[in-house]
Amino acid sequence: MDNFFQKAGRKFEKRITKEVGGSNTPGSGNQWHSPRDTVEKHFLIESKLTGQDHYVFELEDWFKQEQDAMKFGKMPVMVMGFFGGLEYAITHKSIWLQIVDNLDNYQLTIWVRKGKICTRSEEHTSEL
DSSP states (O other): OOOHHHHHHHHHHHHHHHHHTOEEOTTTTSSTTOOSSEEOSSEEEEEEEESSSOOOOOHHHHHHHHHHHHHTTOEEEEEEEETTSOEEEEEOHHHHHHHHHTGGGSOOOOEEETTEEEOSSGGGOEEO
């Protein structure tokens, strides 16, 4: 029987998939052909949700994420969520630098207001 955290984790995965316009991977992680939670046009995404105030990021997990992404011709991303609304995306520095180099091509607005990091909509707002 699923506990609260398993249900919350699956809901988190589905929401991330919807936000990026990707598709959920049925049986993610337990079959070689469906290794991660979300497949998007450019990215292979692993979603992690925790009720703790920390998440232990293991380098071995990241290496597996990179290998899986390479198999499918995608870039690796890990999205970490914490209860309370904080969410972060982790990717390789070279991918981040490509994003930075192309920021002028995007109409991305990020600002800090009243202790919150805000993007285009309040849906994606995180408390600082």
